[in-house]
Amino acid sequence: MSDDGLSRVFSALADPIRRDIVARLAAGDATVNELAEPYDVTLQAVSKHIRVLEDAGLVSRSRDAQRRPCHLEAEVFDLMTKWIERYRREAEDRFRRLDAVLERMGEEPVTGTATKEAAS
């Protein structure tokens, strides 16, 4: 389904374990075993979680003997931040404009809910 990057990133971070893994990787690289230790699930489950994070571009892995150290790829966060900030700002601007309009007309509380037309 959601083959686009943004969907994968949001989807990856929708899981508490995966968010926790990201949080711990932010403090430093770690192996699958190390990452799996605190959780009450099997190692394979954690391996899958890491795979999801990797597919989303949030984590990369290198090789160190039989270990596969995981590394947090911070750049991808920018994608999310940009998306979020864009619409947050838009919504806030709109709110501010509405506020100004209401203030300007000062009195009549506009009987007809004028909530249509979304041409940018």
Added chain:
Amino acid sequence: MSDDGLSRVFSALADPIRRDIVARLAAGDATVNELAEPYDVTLQAVSKHIRVLEDAGLVSRSRDAQRRPCHLEAEVFDLMTKWIERYRREAEDRFRRLDAVLERMGEEPVTGTATKEAAS
């Protein structure tokens, strides 16, 4: 599963239709019908999507006759932004520290695109 707010928010935004709805609501409030119009799914499907956004706290609804105008609740974005920024910053700081350490020992210049310590 994801009973915490952050999971619900990320999960809600993991769907392209829902992200598009958010994008359009950032430009102004809209009814379910208006929102459903551009998509190739039934009205009920869109109604469900809106419900998910509402449960995540991203959207609120009022009543206008038989219409249920949807409104973007921008505050919730802050929750996400805070989470993201926290770990992004941590990861970047760590990266910068590592960079400094490497520089101090005059090691192999990790060279060129200093954004990755890639596995070659």
Added chain:
DNA sequence: GTTGTATTCAACCAATCAGTTGAGGATGCG
């Protein structure tokens, strides 16, 4: 070469999810 450690693959299961159709509630209008 055998053993041990770290990790993944494969097959399966239960739960959730995005979508459907069809019926039903709420409200405004003639």
Added chain:
DNA sequence: CGCATCCTCAACTGATTGGTTGAATACAAC
């Protein structure tokens, strides 16, 4: 009232997901 409009609830379906167990790979060490 009867009827159309806007929207939601209920039940179902197929796909995805998070989890499991068990076998297999990759590598180091003995």
